[in-house]
Amino acid sequence: MILESNGVEIYRQFQGGITGSLNVHVNETIDLSVHFLDQNQNEIEAEAECYPLSFEITDPSIISISLEGEGDHDGHDHGDDDHGDEEHNVFELTGLSVGSTTFSLLIMHQGHADFTSMPILATVEEEMVQCFSGDINNDSSLNVVDAVLMVNMILSGEQPDDMCTYDYNEDGQVNVVDVVQLVNHIIGISLSKANEASNIDVLTSNNSISIKSDGFVQGVQLTLSHGDDFAIEMADEYISDYRTNNNTTTLMVVTDGFKSVEDIANVSGKYVIEEVITSTSNASVNIITEVVSAFELKVVGPNPFNPTTKLNVVVEEAGYVSVKIYNLIGQVVATLADGYMEANPSGHTLNWDASLLSSGVYIVHAQNAGKVSTQKLTLLK
Structure with a gap:
C-alpha cells in the first residue's frame, strides 16, 4: 500500500516493511491518495464504489479523516506498469491538536473489511505561522494603517501576541x-547608514x-516618569504621539526620512527620562539637562490670537x-510692564489687547536684572 500527496509518495507499507511518514500541522x-500493490509491486485495480475505504482512528482528538471521493490518477508510476488516468481513492487528513496517533485503513466489501492496513502513524506539530512582516492588520499590504497600529502597540507598553508581524527588523x-x-x-525611501549619528x-x-x-x-522613543502635574505637547512630525499610564509616559517621534529629529515636545512639570531608544541603535546617547533662567516669558494664551492673548x-x-x-521693523507697539x-x-x-x-507677527521683549526673554506672537484678524 502506498500513500501519495500531490503525486509524491510519502508513505509505504509492503510485506511488513514501512517507509516514509505522515506529518501535518495543527489546522x-x-x-x-491510496494505491494498493500486489506482491510484485504492481498496482491493484479496484472499483472504489464496490470497495470503499473506511478508517479507524486511535485518537480522534489529534487527527480527523474524511473521504474526499475518487480522484484522478496523478500519473505517478508504481512498479513496471503505466496505469494512465485511472481513478483512485482520495481522502483528507487534518491535524487537530499537537501529538501522535495511529489510524488503520480498511477496504470494505459487503459490510466487512476485506483488507486492514497495519497502523499508520500520524504526527501533528504546532500550527505553522505565516508571517508578513509589518502587515499588522493582515490585509496583505503595508501602509500607514500598519504604522499607526505598530506605534499604538509600542506606546501601550504591551507585548504583541503576533511578534512576527510587529518585529519588522x-x-x-x-x-x-x-x-x-x-x-x-x-514611503519608498532607502537611507544610507553612512550619515547616521554616532553621538x-x-x-x-x-x-x-x-x-x-x-x-x-x-x-526617537522616550519613556518618562513624572508627577501628576506633568503635561506634554508633542512636536509636529510624520509620526508624533504619546501615551500616559499613571505616572509614566512613553512617546515617539519619527520623521519622513528627509530630515533629522530635532524638537520632540514641550513639557511642564518635573520629569525624569528613564529610557531612550533611537533609530540609530549604535549611537552613544547622553541626557543633558539645560539650565533655564528663572526669569522667563511664556505665552499662556492663544497664539496665533485675535485680538487678545495672555503672557506670563x-x-x-x-x-x-x-x-x-x-513690530517687525522695531517699533514699540505696546508696553505691558515697565x-x-x-x-x-x-x-x-x-x-494684551x-x-x-x-x-502680523510681533515680538515680545521682557527684561529683568540684565536677563532677557522673548516670544513671538502672531495676530490673525
Whole structure:
C-alpha cells in the first residue's frame, strides 16, 4: 500500500516493511491518495464504489479523516506498469491538536473489511505561522494603517501576541527602530547608514525636550516618569504621539526620512527620562539637562490670537521689569510692564489687547536684572 500527496509518495507499507511518514500541522489538511500493490509491486485495480475505504482512528482528538471521493490518477508510476488516468481513492487528513496517533485503513466489501492496513502513524506539530512582516492588520499590504497600529502597540507598553508581524527588523524587540523601517518601506525611501549619528544628546529643560546629534536620526522613543502635574505637547512630525499610564509616559517621534529629529515636545512639570531608544541603535546617547533662567516669558494664551492673548513672566528677583511688544521693523507697539515687580516663581499674568493693530507677527521683549526673554506672537484678524 502506498500513500501519495500531490503525486509524491510519502508513505509505504509492503510485506511488513514501512517507509516514509505522515506529518501535518495543527489546522492543516493534506489530500492523500491510496494505491494498493500486489506482491510484485504492481498496482491493484479496484472499483472504489464496490470497495470503499473506511478508517479507524486511535485518537480522534489529534487527527480527523474524511473521504474526499475518487480522484484522478496523478500519473505517478508504481512498479513496471503505466496505469494512465485511472481513478483512485482520495481522502483528507487534518491535524487537530499537537501529538501522535495511529489510524488503520480498511477496504470494505459487503459490510466487512476485506483488507486492514497495519497502523499508520500520524504526527501533528504546532500550527505553522505565516508571517508578513509589518502587515499588522493582515490585509496583505503595508501602509500607514500598519504604522499607526505598530506605534499604538509600542506606546501601550504591551507585548504583541503576533511578534512576527510587529518585529519588522527581526531583532526580537518591537520599538521605534521597527517603526522607522516600516515607514521607510511605506514611503519608498532607502537611507544610507553612512550619515547616521554616532553621538546623540537628549536636551531636557523645564519646558522642552529636544535632541542634538552629529548625524541623521529619524526616530526617537522616550519613556518618562513624572508627577501628576506633568503635561506634554508633542512636536509636529510624520509620526508624533504619546501615551500616559499613571505616572509614566512613553512617546515617539519619527520623521519622513528627509530630515533629522530635532524638537520632540514641550513639557511642564518635573520629569525624569528613564529610557531612550533611537533609530540609530549604535549611537552613544547622553541626557543633558539645560539650565533655564528663572526669569522667563511664556505665552499662556492663544497664539496665533485675535485680538487678545495672555503672557506670563516669571520673576526670579524683585525689581524692575520691562515687557514691551515690537513690530517687525522695531517699533514699540505696546508696553505691558515697565516698573517694579515682586519676585514670583509662578509668574505674573499680562494681558494684551491688539484690537487697534493689524494682522502680523510681533515680538515680545521682557527684561529683568540684565536677563532677557522673548516670544513671538502672531495676530490673525
